Amino acid sequence: MDFHPVDYSAAIIRPPSPTSSIGSTHPVDQTSPSDQEDVCSQPEFDLKWQKKIRLGEQRQEEEDAEREVLLERPKTPNSERTLLETVLNNLHNAVDQLKEDEVFERALLYGSHAVMDQTPSSNDVDTILQSMMPQKSSIFSRPQSHGEDSVMDTNGSLSTAGRRFKRH
16 A cells, blocks of 8 residues: 655744733632631522522512502592502503603614604694695695686696686
8 A cells, every 4th residue: 555645734833922921810809708608608608699689589570560450449538549649650650661662662663863853743633744744846836827716737737616727
């Protein structure tokens, strides 16, 4: 059998690493004395931090979800007033949350400039729709010389009270 010699590429020779990168220095340990291993065992440490971060406890959203939905009829005027204030406060919070969600969704869908759009200054639907329509162009404007009831169509004919007159 014949073996063919294999040509390997030359080894890469590089300078040695500086001595400062070989060793490592760490800052002084800042562990709280109550958390150090000689003071606190691992189970005690785990329990301490589970309580601190409230691991295993319900979040506010979970508590709200488990709250009774139906309201009991108040027995005194004072409890009725308290119940009314609670219900109104919850409604205001829900409306505020919906407004925040709307702003967030508009920002996601249309970009950040859509959030800055002003809300309509009127509650009149006709006024709002009119403000959204483009301005009238001169083609559709009323010609002053043909009377009040005539309107110029796009094809160049005049329309007056249901009649069409061809423009010459």
